[in-house]
Amino acid sequence: GQNIDQPTEMTATEGAIVQINCTYQTSGFNGLFWYQQHAGEAPTFLSYNVLDGLEEKGRFSSFLSRSKGYSYLLLKELQMKDSASYLCAVLASNYQLIWGAGTKLIIKP
Amino acid sequence: GAVVSQHPSWVICKSGTSVKIECRSLDFQATTMFWYRQFPKQSLMLMATSNEGSKATYEQGVEKDKFLINHASLTLSTLTVTSAHPEDSSFYICSAHLSEPYEQYFGPGTRLTVT
Numbered sequence: 001g002q003n004i005d006q007p008t009e010m011t012a013t014e015g016a017i018v019q020i021n022c023t024y025q026t027s028g029f030n031g032l033f034w035y036q037q038h039a040g041e042a043p044t045f046l047s048y049n050v051l052d053g054l055e056e057k058g059r060f061s062s063f064l065s066r067s068k069g070y071s072y073l074l075l076k077e078l079q080m081k082d083s084a085s086y087l088c089a090v091l092a093s094n095y096q097l098i099w100g101a102g103t104k105l106i107i108k109p
Numbered sequence: 110g111a112v113v114s115q116h117p118s119w120v121i122c123k124s125g126t127s128v129k130i131e132c133r134s135l136d137f138q139a140t141t142m143f144w145y146r147q148f149p150k151q152s153l154m155l156m157a158t159s160n161e162g163s164k165a166t167y168e169q170g171v172e173k174d175k176f177l178i179n180h181a182s183l184t185l186s187t188l189t190v191t192s193a194h195p196e197d198s199s200f201y202i203c204s205a206h207l208s209e210p211y212e213q214y215f216g217p218g219t220r221l222t223v224t
Contacts, residue, residue, distance in 0.1 A: 033212070042202050042215040043153070087152060097143075097213065101152040 002026045004100035006088050011106045012078055020073045020086050020103045028093020034062050034073045035087040037102065043087055046073070075105075083107045111137045113205050115216035122193055122223055129189045130219045132203030138183035139205035143213065144176075147200045159186040193223040 004024045012018040024032070031050035035043035049055055049064035049071060061074040073086055088100040112135040122128050132142055140161045145153040157178050158166040165178035177189040190197055200220050204213040 040200075040220075042218040044215070045212055048212060096155070096158075099153050099155075 002092065002098050004088055004090060004098055006086075006100045006103045008101070009104045009106065011108060012075075014078055014080060014107055014109050016078050017074065017076050018078060018105065020075075020088075020105065022071045022073070022088035022100055024069050024071070024088070024090045024098070024100075026090045026092045026098055029066060030091040030093070032062075032064055032071050033087075033089045033091070033097070034060075034071075035089065037085045037087055039084075046086075078107050080107050080109070111135075111205070111207060111214040113139075113203065113214045113216040115203055115219050117219060118217065119220040120222070122221070124194055124223055125192055127189055127191045128193055128221060129187055130201055130203075130221075132186045132188070132205075132216050134184045134205045134214075137205075137207060139186075139207075140183060142180060142186040142203055142205045144178060144186075144188050145202045145204065147202060147218075153202065156188075161186075190221065193221070195223045197221065198223045 006022045033048050034046040036046050037043040047062035049062050052064055054063045059076045064071045085102040085104045087102045089097045092098050114133045116131045120128055142159040144156045146156050147153050155168050156171045159178045159180040161180045161183050167173045175191055180186040200218050202218040204215045206213045
């Protein structure tokens with residue numbers, strides 16, 4: 001079957017760094033997405049990785065290792081507004097997005 | 110970036126009635142749109158893939174006669190929840206994707222409450 005695993009919840013301190021991991025097993029791979037979702041709102045796009053390596057975009061970076069079926073989202077200089085759920089999603093062989101359950105990130109002052 | 114709108118943002122209806130939710134791509138044409146449902150504290154669940162000019166493709170377990178999808182134009186898809194029940198109360202989100210880089214743009218979502 002197809003599945004995506006990510007931690008259910010993480011807690012971090014304002015100003016610190018946090019890494020949210022995602023492992024996947026899917027039929028085919030056409031890229032991995034990270035989305036941010038605040039409570040009661042739709043997801044917003046953060047990053048897309050299709051090649052191995054690190055993609056940096058401001059305070060957020062995303063890493064992919066296709067051989068390991070592994071990705072992480074790195075958030076630096078955490079701000080209170082970063083408190084949200086972070087969703088990992090893989091674009092499978094039929095170009096359908098397979099979603100993880102999301103990681104709820106709690107930022108403490 | 111691409112913009113997707115949804116209407117209404119929230120709706121309350123009585124059990125047994127039908128509700129229509131619209132999803133529009135405002136500044137691009139979308140041959141394919143996706144409909145998701147999200148229950149509290151759960152991830153997105155794909156309900157169906159809406160294809161312009163053809164029948165929607167429903168995911169396993171989703172009743173196509175209950176959740177009617179119409180994709181009449183390249184910028185509009187509608188989801189009609191027929192004979193709504195309280196268990197249909199959920200957050201319904203649509204999305205559309207561009208060919209490159211296969212990025213999906215989400216609408217703001219519609220919160221449906223069935224009383």
